[in-house]
Every structure is written in structure tokens, then in C-alpha cells.
Amino acid sequence: MTDHDKLLSIDDLHNVLDAVCDAAEKWYYIGLALGLRPPTLNQITADNSECIDRLQKMLSRWLQNGQSTTWQSIIQALCSQTVGQRKIAEKIACFEGLTLPAVPQPALKDVSQQTDSAEKFSTSVPSCSFMSTVKECLPQKRRASSAASMVSNNRPTLAGPCLFPHDLQWNKCDIRAPEKMSSPIDAVVHRDTAYFRAYRSRNIYSYNLTSGWSVSADCLVRDTSLVVLPVAYEGADHFHLHTIGGIKPEEHRKSPGDEFTNAIYYYQLTDCAGLLRSSSNHLKFNTKQSQITTVRSDECPIIAPELWKSSSNYPKLKTKRSQVTTVLSDECLIVAGGKNDLGPVNTVEVLTIRSTCQDKKWREVSSLPYPVYRASGCVCNGILYILGGKVVNKEGDFVPTRNACVATVSHLVKSPTDDHFFRKIENLKFKTSACITFDNHVLAIGGYDKATDQPTKLVYVYHTGEDVWKELKGQLSEPRCSSFAAAFEDKQIMIVGGYDRPERICTGSVEFAIIP
Incomplete structure (x- = not known):
């Protein structure tokens, strides 16, 4: 092996970072060119806010675990079409005595396409002229922290794949919910069924893509959150619908202050006994066959309250609270925020769901940056998102918020409680948006557009690399805020209820966006 082919190690991080720091805004694409996987890069994005810090973390990962960790690999990555930093590659090649890859000579018919591609990725932050001057005299050594201080004031630009691949087409259906639904506490999907829970209600509404609506008459507590959890029986997993936290009925309170609960209740989804009649007619809509049929009241099942039982498979929360944000990932169950008799809380608890019953224990981890309740929560590419909800303002009133924060799920599972892994991201565009x-x-x-004082039809997608929300093509059929949203595995999005005008008139209308 020649000196040119010598593998770099983590001990060379300072020199490598010094050589490529002018390309910090392209760190994500450099990582892809070096062979790192998108989930790894997405975690780095969530954990670090500045491009120079993300570049340093990415290079550390590559030097420790990457393949072909050589200067030649770095040169090839910088010269790749998506990175486009050939001048920096030339300086490294000159100093290290290496050769540059040949400049590709595209056919004439492809020139316009490549020009469009170059323009598409040309939204980089201008480099600091002083840094460029210093780089002329490679291999001058300087601390990575100095480079960070020079770049830290620049806003991170495009740093990862962020184009949503679909144009959403929303279709309002004749189907309506059994009741007018608004102010969601939770919505959860299991296979082809969505379960919805509304504020101040002890009912749980479920919608199956084939059979239509059903209603749980009474799930023992109100203002509780929903999650579908596996329960092992004879070596196989069965799935039960669980409620987490909430407010007890008055008849179950032992004392005046015994209002909130940390209990977990479940209903076995395969149970068919104890069905009651619905109070009104409604419609069901089969989205797979595009059929709408009237359903008589005695065909809308309501689950009897005696079928709800206290869970012996999952322990009680450490903190009593209601209106929590519940998120289920592959690794754990996460409960964040909520509200108790003192107001909103920022407590986060984590439970490893695959452990044995004896080992299942809730663990308090890094707190949210702010107390919040009734927030939307989801996991995407290993990142936990806590979006919107309600907070306390300076006057002491409970008001909707556009706040948003993220954390890496693996850090919450494995790290000590005193670590702070949540960080704020760009606020939602509107309050009371349905997030999925x-x-x-x-x-x-x-969501609610404060500028117009009306609900909006707009749909936004979060771009991880740029830390911005961008508008999507395809608006809702009608404006609405405080609605329920559910995403099914066969690429269908369902929007239910909410308020459809400034006068806060509640609706039971339903819309679907079906992706071919």
C-alpha cells in the first residue's frame, strides 16, 4: 500500500475537516458519496443545527466505520455531480499528490438537463472569503472550532433529500363521522383501521377501510391517548388497543385531588362480544372499491365499557397526566408532555416494549424544551417529532402553539435522564394543524391561519436538511383546523372533522388523499 492509498483514521479528523470545511453546506451529499446511509445522516441532522457540526459528525462516522477511508475517496466525493466542489478537490489533490477524476463529457442532448440539475442544487451559502484565503496555503492547521465559529452564523441550506414525491389530490366524500368531531387528543392506525379520540369525550371512534365506523361507548377515562401495542400469547403477538393516562370519572376518584390517572387500559381488538347499537344512522365508504352505502343504526357497533380492562402487560406511568402525546417506534413506547392539576408538563417517559413483563419499567428521559399538551407526535426515519399542541401564555391562558421539536429515538432509549436531546426546529406554519x-x-x-383569521386548505411537508416547512401541491377540498389525520399503509391519508370556519363550527366531513 502506497502513501496515497493509506487509510485515514479518526486521528486524522482534524486534517480532513480542515480540508473540506468550505463545503460544509454540502455535508449531506458528501456523506452519501462516501457511502453513509440516509438514516445515519438524518440522525446527524436532528442532533446538530449547524452545517459545520454536521460535517464533523459525518466525517467522524465515516472515519470510524466507513469503507475506503482515503484522500482519494474524499476527492471523488467532492467531484461528484451532487456535491460539485471540484475547486476544493483540486487543492487537496495538489497537496497530497493525487489525481482528479476526469471531467465527464455529456452528450449535447443532456446539457440542458445537467444545467437544470446544477441550478437545482446551487442554493449554497456563500463561503467566508477569509476561509477561502486560508485554504490557499494548505496544509495549514487550525482547530475545527475556529472553522465552526466562522460558519455558524450561516443558515443551513439544502442538506438532504427533501422532495415529497407525490402531488396530493384530496377528495371530499359523502361519508361522515358518527358525530361532529374536533379538538383531537389522538389518532392511531393499525393495519386498515384508524382510531380517533376527541377532547372531553370518553368515546373512541374507529374507521375500517372495508366495514366503516364503530364507536367505543365508554373507555373508562376521558382525555386519554391511544396506542396499539403487542401482547404476547403462547409465543405469538396479539394486538390490543390501549389508552394511556387521562381523567378519571367522578365515581372512581378516591379524593378531591384524585382526578388524573397514570393507568393503562386495553381492549382486545379481536373481541366481538358485547356490541351495542349506535344512536344514529351514518354512511360508510369503501375506499378500495369507491362504494358508498347507507348503514342502519343497528349495524354500527359500539363496544361495551365492560370489555375495557386494566393492563397487566404494561405498567402505569410514573407521572399522572392527561392529553399526552403517545408515539410507538420499533424500539419503544414514548409518552411526552400532557397536563395535570398544575398545568402542562414537559416530562418524557420511555418504555421498552419488547422486554418481559417483569422488566417493563417506565424511565424518565430528557424533558421537552417547553411544557405542552395535546401535541401531535410521530416518528420518521428514527427521529421523534413533537408538533403543535397547547401551552400556557404570559397571561396564564391555555393557547395553541406552533412550536415544534425533535429528538433521536435511539438516544432517548439508551441515554441517561440528565442528557438533553430535544431541540427546537422551525415552527409549524399554522396552529392546530393535523400532523402525520x-x-x-x-x-x-x-390549521388555523392567524393572518386571515380562518382555517386553511394548505398542506406542508417538513424538509429536514433545510429545517423549513414547504407548501405541497394539492390543497384540501375545504379549509379546516383542529381535525384528525390518519395515514394508512396502502398510501391513503384520511382527514376527519375539525372546524371549517372562523365561527368554530364543527364538522363531521371526511376527505381522502389516495396515492396511486
Whole structure:
């Protein structure tokens, strides 16, 4: 092996960072060119706010775990079409005595396409002229922290794949919810069924893509959150619908201050006994066959309250609270925020769901940056998103917020409680938007537009690399805020209820966006 082919190690991080720091805004694409996977780069994006810090973390990962960690690999990455930093590559090649890759000579018919591609990725932050001058005299050594201080004031630009691949087409259906629904506490999807829970209600509404609506008459507590969890029986997983936290009925309170609960209740989804009649007629809509049929009241099942039982498979929360944000990932169950008798809380608890019953224990981890309740929560590419909700303002009133923050799920699972892994990202465009994960993207649908004092039809997607929300093509059929959203595995998005005008008139209308 020649000196030119010598592998770089983590001990060379300072020199490598010094050589490529002028390309910090292209760190994501450099990482892809060096062979790092998008989930790894997405975690780095969530954990670091500045491009120079992301570049340093990415290079550390590559030097420790990457393949072909040589200067030649760095030169090839810088010269790749998506990075386009050939001048920096030339300086490294000159100093290291290496050769540059040949400049590709595209056919004439492809020139216009390549020009468009270059313009598409030309939104980089101008480099600091002083840094460029210093780079002329490679290999001058300087601390990475100095480079960070020079770049830190620049806003991070395009740093990762962020184009949503679909144009959403919303279709308002004749189907309506059993009741007018608004002020969502939670919405959860299991297979082809969505479950919805509204504020101040003990009912749980479920919608199956084939069979239509059903209603749980009484799930023992109100203002509780929903999650579908696996329960092992005879070596196989069965799935139960669980409620987490909430407010007890008055008849179950032992004392005047015994209002909130940390209990977890479940209903076995395969149970068919104890069905009651619905109070009104409604419609069901089969989205797979595009059929709408009237359903008589005695065909809309309501689950009897006696079928709800206290869970023996999952322990109680450490903190009693209601209106929590519940998120289920591959690794754990996360409960964040909520409200108790003292107001909103910022407590976050994590439970490893695959452990044995004896080992299942809730663990308090890094707190949210602000107390919040009734927020939307989701996991996308290993990142936990806590979006919107309600907070306390300076006057002591509970008001909707556009706040948004993120954390890496793996850090919450493995790290000590005193670590602070949540960080704020750009605020939502509108308050009371319905937020979901869909096709590896985070969407914010509808919401209240303060500028017009009206609900909106707009849909936004979060761009991880740029830390911005960008408007999508395809608006809702009607403006709405405080609505429910559910994303199904077969690429369908369902929007239910909410308020459809400034006078806060509640609606039971439903819209679907179906992706071919």
C-alpha cells in the first residue's frame, strides 16, 4: 500500500475537516458519496443545527466505520455531480499528490438537463472569503472550532433529500363521522383501521377501510391517548388497543385531588362480544372499491365499557397526566408532555416494549424544551417529532402553539435522564394543524391561519436538511383546523372533522388523499 492509498483514521479528523470545511453546506451529499446511509445522516441532522457540526459528525462516522477511508475517496466525493466542489478537490489533490477524476463529457442532448440539475442544487451559502484565503496555503492547521465559529452564523441550506414525491389530490366524500368531531387528543392506525379520540369525550371512534365506523361507548377515562401495542400469547403477538393516562370519572376518584390517572387500559381488538347499537344512522365508504352505502343504526357497533380492562402487560406511568402525546417506534413506547392539576408538563417517559413483563419499567428521559399538551407526535426515519399542541401564555391562558421539536429515538432509549436531546426546529406554519408521518415524510395538514383569521386548505411537508416547512401541491377540498389525520399503509391519508370556519363550527366531513 502506497502513501496515497493509506487509510485515514479518526486521528486524522482534524486534517480532513480542515480540508473540506468550505463545503460544509454540502455535508449531506458528501456523506452519501462516501457511502453513509440516509438514516445515519438524518440522525446527524436532528442532533446538530449547524452545517459545520454536521460535517464533523459525518466525517467522524465515516472515519470510524466507513469503507475506503482515503484522500482519494474524499476527492471523488467532492467531484461528484451532487456535491460539485471540484475547486476544493483540486487543492487537496495538489497537496497530497493525487489525481482528479476526469471531467465527464455529456452528450449535447443532456446539457440542458445537467444545467437544470446544477441550478437545482446551487442554493449554497456563500463561503467566508477569509476561509477561502486560508485554504490557499494548505496544509495549514487550525482547530475545527475556529472553522465552526466562522460558519455558524450561516443558515443551513439544502442538506438532504427533501422532495415529497407525490402531488396530493384530496377528495371530499359523502361519508361522515358518527358525530361532529374536533379538538383531537389522538389518532392511531393499525393495519386498515384508524382510531380517533376527541377532547372531553370518553368515546373512541374507529374507521375500517372495508366495514366503516364503530364507536367505543365508554373507555373508562376521558382525555386519554391511544396506542396499539403487542401482547404476547403462547409465543405469538396479539394486538390490543390501549389508552394511556387521562381523567378519571367522578365515581372512581378516591379524593378531591384524585382526578388524573397514570393507568393503562386495553381492549382486545379481536373481541366481538358485547356490541351495542349506535344512536344514529351514518354512511360508510369503501375506499378500495369507491362504494358508498347507507348503514342502519343497528349495524354500527359500539363496544361495551365492560370489555375495557386494566393492563397487566404494561405498567402505569410514573407521572399522572392527561392529553399526552403517545408515539410507538420499533424500539419503544414514548409518552411526552400532557397536563395535570398544575398545568402542562414537559416530562418524557420511555418504555421498552419488547422486554418481559417483569422488566417493563417506565424511565424518565430528557424533558421537552417547553411544557405542552395535546401535541401531535410521530416518528420518521428514527427521529421523534413533537408538533403543535397547547401551552400556557404570559397571561396564564391555555393557547395553541406552533412550536415544534425533535429528538433521536435511539438516544432517548439508551441515554441517561440528565442528557438533553430535544431541540427546537422551525415552527409549524399554522396552529392546530393535523400532523402525520406519510411515506417517510412529516406532513402538517390544514390549521388555523392567524393572518386571515380562518382555517386553511394548505398542506406542508417538513424538509429536514433545510429545517423549513414547504407548501405541497394539492390543497384540501375545504379549509379546516383542529381535525384528525390518519395515514394508512396502502398510501391513503384520511382527514376527519375539525372546524371549517372562523365561527368554530364543527364538522363531521371526511376527505381522502389516495396515492396511486
